[in-house]
Amino acid sequence: MAEFDLLVLGAGPAGSAAAVTAARAGLRVALIDRHSFPRDKLCGGGFTGRSMRYFREIFATGMPDTPVLRQDAISFCAFGHEIGHFTGIPALHMTMRRDLDHALVRAAVAAGATDLTGQKVTALDIDQPSVTLGGQAVTAPLLIGADGVNSTTARALFGRAFDPKHIGFALEVELPAETPPGTPVRIDFGAADWGYGWDFPKTCGRTIGVGGVLRRNTDLKANLSAYLAALGVATDAPVKGQFLPFGTYRRQPGRGRVMLVGDAAGLVDPITGEGIAYALKSGQLAAVSAIAALRTGAPETALDQYRKALSPIHRAISQARMIRPFIFYPAFRNSFVSGFRNSSTLRSEYLRLLAGETEYGPITRRTLARLPRFLARSVLN
Ligand SMILES: Cc1cc2nc3c(=O)[nH]c(=O)nc-3n(C[C@H](O)[C@H](O)[C@H](O)COP(=O)(O)OP(=O)(O)OC[C@H]3O[C@@H](n4cnc5c(N)ncnc54)[C@H](O)[C@@H]3O)c2cc1C
Missing domain, CATH: 3.30.9.10 (D-Amino Acid Oxidase, subunit A, domain 2)
Known part of the structure; x- marks a missing residue:
């Protein structure tokens, strides 16, 4: 039985962010994944300004060590109509997840995490955290479940990975x-x-x-x-x-000594489908909670600290869910199209959101302020 301070199950962006944060703080971290890296992950690979901001904060370096196409032009269409073409926007970075995730794993291992990728998990104990890889068990006072949308950890905790x-x-x-x-x-x-x-x-x-x-x-x-x-x-x-995941995050992101991060916790923007940014951030937040709890000798307090630290992300996802009907509900579609075309404020807020310069709060407030006009236009259409 090999002993660690922290087990991180899953080495996508959430797991690598957790592992690099905890390893840099001096914890003995096991970074576990059933795949060897590089491995494919189905994803658009759109690395927004928000992802880049979190990446720089967590990995303390300017750019992921991976091929990136830097884009400063974007076209938005809605229901078959072009609603805006913008150039000179804050950079969006287009990546291939095969390369990006490999670069993040390399950075976590360089920071001191033990590389246990490429090994099949044959057993998982969520009460006294331990993971069995082939014949060998690894154990720690805390486990971070970063194992994606079909999370084995979430299934072990709650009976299913997500709400169908x-x-x-x-x-x-x-x-x-x-x-x-x-x-x-x-x-x-x-x-x-x-x-x-x-x-x-x-x-x-x-x-x-x-x-x-x-x-x-x-x-x-x-x-x-x-x-x-x-x-x-x-x-x-x-x-x-x-x-x-598309808007239903786990209000209780774990249980006991287990914290769920990234897709395993349902942390994806329900309008844009962007999940890399929240995966990185939640991985970091879970690791910071683990570090603090282990320092005080009370690992059982990590989850509560993590849940509180996640609340801005939970709030942002709830706000995005609130706005979503104004985009997709059939009676509102025309109003959304003309609103987006005609409101430079709405457009620039949305671009600032992709750039990681704002959150859904201001957009929600503006949407609610425009609601009477929006409803009147929808009725007249
Ligand atoms: C088609 C598609 C397009 C998308 N496009 C974008 C986009 O352009 N931009 C964006 O920001 N987001 C996008 N997303 C969302 C984004 O891919 C996810 O939100 C993000 O990958 C979540 O990261 P994660 O680390 O939580 O999980 P993952 O990246 O899924 O990583 C989980 C890891 O856990 C490992 N694992 C799983 N189960 C086990 C197990 N039992 N044992 C051991 N290891 C295990 C897996 O091998 C994997 O490496 C897209 C998603 C999809 C499906």
Whole structure:
């Protein structure tokens, strides 16, 4: 039995952020993943300004050590109409998760975390945290469950990884062809019902996908085909799919000596589907809570500290859920399209949100202030 101070199960952005934070503070950290890195992860790989801000804060370096296409142009469409094209915006970074996650694992291991990736987990004890890898058990007073949307840890704690009534689902294709320089990032609200489509240029091609609330999208493959056709793309590239948390985070992000982070805790923006930023931040917050609790010799207090530290993220996700109907509810669609086209404030707030310069609070307040006009326009339409 190998003993550590902290077990981190899952080495995506949430797990690596937790591991680097705890290892730098001198904890003995085991970073565990069933895959060896580099490994693929289905994702648009859009690394927003918000992700970059958290990345710099946590990893204490300027850029992830990975190929990145820096973009400063974005096109927004909604329900088939272009609603805005912007250039000179704060940089968005387009990554491939295979490379990005590998770079983050390398950084966590360089900070002192023990690399236990590429090993199958054969048993998990959530009461006296321990993980068995093949024949060998590793144990610690605390465990961080960073094992993604299908989290084994969440299932062990609560019986299921997510609520199927509220989960999202997304489909994607990777196109290897080079994208012409200057091709903007494109986001299409409504390419799926209560969801969106994306066309992200990369250094090595282009990632196109659609995603939305699963129960409202019974034929997401048809949405993807229609979206590809609208973009003028004919391809027989394999279509891959994955669940995506979409607004229902876990109010209780763990139990006992176990904390859940990232997708395992449901921390994804329910309008944009952005999850890397909250994965990084929640990983850091859980590690900071673990460090503080272990220092006082009271590991059982870590979860409560972590839950309190998460409240700004929980609030932001709840606010985004509140705004979501104003974008997707059929009676409001035209008002949203004309509101976004005509309101420079709304547009710039949204771009500031992607840049990580603001949160949903100010957007929610503005949306509520415009509500009477919005409703009147919707009734008249
Ligand atoms: C199609 C799609 C497109 C997306 N596009 C974007 C985007 O452009 N930008 C953005 O910000 N977000 C995007 N997201 C969301 C983003 O991918 C996730 O929010 C993010 O990956 C969450 O990070 P994580 O570390 O919590 O989990 P993950 O990245 O899923 O990492 C979990 C890790 O745990 C490991 N693991 C799982 N189970 C076990 C087990 N039993 N034993 C051992 N290891 C295990 C896995 O191998 C994996 O390495 C997208 C999601 C989807 C599905």
